[in-house]
Amino acid sequence: MKVPVVNVGIMTEKAISFVLHGEYVHTETGKFLTGEQRASLVNGNIVFNGKLFKEIFFEPIFPSSSFELKAVTIGRNFHWQRQEDQHFKGSFNLVVSEDGIVVINQVDVEEYLTSVISSEMSAHTSKELLKAHAVISRSWLLAQIEKNSRRDKKEKKRQSCHQDNTQLVRWYDHEDHNIFDVCADDHCQRYQGITRASTPVVRKVVHETKGEILMDGKAICDARFSKCCGGVTEQFEHCWEPVPHSYLTALRDSKDATFPDLTQEKEARKWICCAPDAFCNTSDKEILSQVLNNYDLETTDFYRWKVSYKQEELAELIHRKCGIDFGQIIDLVPISRGTSGRIEMLKIVGTHRTFTIGKELEIRRTLSETHLYSSAFVVDKENMRFDIPGEFILTGAGWGHGVGLCQIGAAMMSDEGYDYRQILSHYFPGASIKKRY
Numbered sequence: 001m002k003v004p005v006v007n008v009g010i011m012t013e014k015a016i017s018f019v020l021h022g023e024y025v026h027t028e029t030g031k032f033l034t035g036e037q038r039a040s041l042v043n044g045n046i047v048f049n050g051k052l053f054k055e056i057f058f059e060p061i062f063p064s065s066s067f068e069l070k071a072v073t074i075g076r077n078f079h080w081q082r083q084e085d086q087h088f089k090g091s092f093n094l095v096v097s098e099d100g101i102v103v104i105n106q107v108d109v110e111e112y113l114t115s116v117i118s119s120e121m122s123a124h125t126s127k128e129l130l131k132a133h134a135v136i137s138r139s140w141l142l143a144q145i146e147k148n149s150r151r152d153k154k155e156k157k158r159q160s161c162h163q164d165n166t167q168l169v170r171w172y173d174h175e176d177h178n179i180f181d182v183c184a185d186d187h188c189q190r191y192q193g194i195t196r197a198s199t200p201v202v203r204k205v206v207h208e209t210k211g212e213i214l215m216d217g218k219a220i221c222d223a224r225f226s227k228c229c230g231g232v233t234e235q236f237e238h239c240w241e242p243v244p245h246s247y248l249t250a251l252r253d254s255k256d257a258t259f260p261d262l263t264q265e266k267e268a269r270k271w272i273c274c275a276p277d278a279f280c281n282t283s284d285k286e287i288l289s290q291v292l293n294n295y296d297l298e299t300t301d302f303y304r305w306k307v308s309y310k311q312e313e314l315a316e317l318i319h320r321k322c323g324i325d326f327g328q329i330i331d332l333v334p335i336s337r338g339t340s341g342r343i344e345m346l347k348i349v350g351t352h353r354t355f356t357i358g359k360e361l362e363i364r365r366t367l368s369e370t371h372l373y374s375s376a377f378v379v380d381k382e383n384m385r386f387d388i389p390g391e392f393i394l395t396g397a398g399w400g401h402g403v404g405l406c407q408i409g410a411a412m413m414s415d416e417g418y419d420y421r422q423i424l425s426h427y428f429p430g431a432s433i434k435k436r437y
Contacts, residue, residue: 004142005106007182016070016094018036021087026056027059041100055095057092060089066194087194090108112141113141117205119190132414132420135212135213135433136223143221144188168356169345169362171362226406228280229400232251233402233403234250234342234403235250238359247429268334275303306393307394315350329350338360341376342374343375372396374399374402376397378395378396
């Protein structure tokens with residue numbers, strides 16, 4: 001089997017500025033182009049070099065050619081959101097959409113992985129962790145491409161949003177995309193082209209694991225990862241579609257495999273309000289700097305964290321995020337928790353309205369200007385007056401959804417001498433490594 005090609009959605013804007021480093025052919029006209037270029041959206045058409053198009057394709061003439069996109073937004077809606085210029089290899093499309101011009105990079109899967117590993121974490125991290133990440137990133141990507149292929153063949157798409165007068169249940173996954181395979185931001189996997197300086201080690205581990213994927217029987221594993229599980233990993237179905245995956249289950253992130261039933265409120269509170277031993281329970285700056293890029297290191301609380309809101313601040317935030325006027329907030333009540341203690345369904349009780357939201361990412365977005373670190377939190381109310389809290393304190397655990405590989409935990413495992421196969425078997429029990437191509 002040949003190395004597959006992936007279509008990655010980089011950005012969507014009303015106007016796109018880009019620079020062609022080396023010659024590219026504009027396939028619609030056959031013209032050879034280089035240097036600075038600009039395209040803009042006018043009345044549903046792409047205006048480029050004085051002509052109108054619905055889609056434009058640029059093909060590099062030489063393998064060394066690359067293109068540079070100006071002002072790409074990264075970390076969208078997260079606390080580290082910013083813009084940067086980015087360079088990419090391969091060919092690319094400009095496609096009209098309802099929201100603007102979509103830039104889609106068409107690139108070899110192995111070239112894509114080299115960037116993903118350097119974008120998701122420091123390119124200077126340990127070799128065994130980089131190998132593990134290469135395998136799971138490749139597995140996840142090929143699993144999504146196969147799922148897209150089945151969907152194109154009329155496989156029924158599962159509804160990812162349900163809303164009525166009492167609740168909203170929504171999850172966010174790659175199926176939000178329909179004109180490319182995956183996006184370039186945290187919604188899928190961070191892919192920042194050749195902007196993130198790759199090292200010989202990264203290229204070496206991608207080459208050494210070329211074609212290796214995780215398999216669950218005959219199926220490619222939908223391998224997931226997050227920054228910090230908080231001590232126990234989460235089950236897939238509590239974050240996304242309600243379909244269990246045997247290899248994405250709850251497990252203790254330590255040599256000790258035992259942990260309490262964190263679906264129970266009393267046990268979840270005890271767990272979250274202490275700091276049990278775990279691979280990811282570390283403040284080792286050297287380990288963290290290997291795993292995290294500079295903007296990730298702006299966050300210092302990975303394992304346990306705390307956020308507080310005044311009554312007026314929280315009521316305004318939830319009103320703005322939900323579009324529902326709850327009045328004053330009386331309580332935030334966990335209705336159900338996943339196996340890592342992450343809240344799957346949260347009831348918001350106000351003086352005007354009561355409403356329940358889920359799943360974990362919807363909760364994190366509602367209770368923060370960007371995203372709460374995770375939905376594994378407990379709520380304490382203070383400064384009560386006439387049964388109305390003056391302040392809410394959220395004490396939480398972990399960073400991200402907590403499903404699959406815990407990046408900080410895996411970094412510690414590597415530091416303690418575990419190889420990439422042992423790391424993968426810890427976080428994906430029952431899965432096996434196979435060579436796909």
